[in-house]
Amino acid sequence: MKRFTIVMAALAMMMSTAAFAEDGAAIYKTKCAMCHGATGEGKMAPALKGKANVADVILKGGLTKAPHKAPIAGVTADQAKAIATFLK
Numbered sequence: 001m002k003r004f005t006i007v008m009a010a011l012a013m014m015m016s017t018a019a020f021a022e023d024g025a026a027i028y029k030t031k032c033a034m035c036h037g038a039t040g041e042g043k044m045a046p047a048l049k050g051k052a053n054v055a056d057v058i059l060k061g062g063l064t065k066a067p068h069k070a071p072i073a074g075v076t077a078d079q080a081k082a083i084a085t086f087l088k
């Protein structure tokens, strides 16, 4: 039982560390790359490299066309920042 508790505590610590250090590249790949290209070079959607409005567009939307009329669902403020850093 004691060993189980230690394992669970270690797991919880690993998970909270992951939550603090968001992996912008990985999130970008799953949520944005299919439209904006593997590294933000642009594809069927505009290039994002060096754009200053990345986090804003993710969290607020407000552009004229889908999918950015509305915020991108399921992306936290920390994750949006990590994606913006990845695209700098």
Ligand code: HEC
Residues within 6 Å of the ligand: 028, 031, 032, 033, 034, 035, 036, 044, 045, 046, 047, 048, 051, 053, 054, 055, 057, 058, 063, 064, 065, 066, 067, 068, 072, 075, 083
């Ligand atoms: C379904 C395809 C699609 C996905 C997925 C998508 N985008 Fe876009 N994105 C677009 C299109 C199309 C535009 C142009 C929209 C417009 O002009 O109204 C755009 C525009 C943008 C812009 C504005 C670019 C500029 O020139 O000002 C930003 C920033 C952006 N996207 C970031 C993201 C990020 C970050 C993600 C991932 C969280 C993402 N997008 C996911 C299609 C997509």
